[in-house]
Amino acid sequence: MRDPYQVLGVNPNATDDEVKKAYRELAKKYHPDTYVGNPLADLAAEKMKEINEAYDTITKQRASGNRGGGSNGYSGSNTYTSNSSGGTLYRVRELLSANRVTEAETILSRIPNTERNAEWYFLMGHVMARKNWLGEARKYFEQACRMDPYNAEYRNTLNNMASHSAAGGYNTSASNDDCGGCDLCTGLLCANLLCNCCR
Numbered sequence: 001m002r003d004p005y006q007v008l009g010v011n012p013n014a015t016d017d018e019v020k021k022a023y024r025e026l027a028k029k030y031h032p033d034t035y036v037g038n039p040l041a042d043l044a045a046e047k048m049k050e051i052n053e054a055y056d057t058i059t060k061q062r063a064s065g066n067r068g069g070g071s072n073g074y075s076g077s078n079t080y081t082s083n084s085s086g087g088t089l090y091r092v093r094e095l096l097s098a099n100r101v102t103e104a105e106t107i108l109s110r111i112p113n114t115e116r117n118a119e120w121y122f123l124m125g126h127v128m129a130r131k132n133w134l135g136e137a138r139k140y141f142e143q144a145c146r147m148d149p150y151n152a153e154y155r156n157t158l159n160n161m162a163s164h165s166a167a168g169g170y171n172t173s174a175s176n177d178d179c180g181g182c183d184l185c186t187g188l189l190c191a192n193l194l195c196n197c198c199r
């Protein structure tokens with residue numbers, strides 16, 4: 001099982017109310033009633049099952065006085081052990097919010113390939129966008145969406161980037177050698193948009 005905190009998108013240090021709020025928001029988003037007659041109904045049901053299991057695991061742990069770790073193969077610490085990158089990725093979000101891009105990239109680069117989940121790709125996309133490497137950023141956002149197609153935050157970021165690109169607002173080429181004055185303004189607009197998505 002994945003780190004239940006990562007499934008709910010909360011820090012292991014989150015309060016019980018924060019965990020409950022995250023669970024309710026995800027349950028509302030992936031509830032089977034929302035997908036009646038939708039070809040994605042099966043995937044939504046799987047996601048809902050994972051959300052329920054994560055919430056149950058967290059509530060049981062907390063009821064027994066354990067706020068992380070245990071026999072499920074994850075840990076509440078910020079180390080890079082198997083299935084434990086949830087707290088680390090939360091820290092990367094904080095660094096990106098503080099515009100500490102180099103530190104965020106360093107932490108992401110240290111996470112082993114086997115632990116690079118959709119959130120990792122999404123955050124690396126933000127790092128690339130902040131560096132104005134928009135072609136690379138788009139590739140990372142696309143991978144995040146492929147890995148977690150129901151995540152509205154990932155999808156909205158990619159759609160915003162695509163719509164601005166179609167309107168001539170973003171240069172999505174992977175080459176970063178031909179930066180002109182307009183590209184600088186475009187990069188700043190993109191960075192501002194992506195910053196708002198990280199909040």
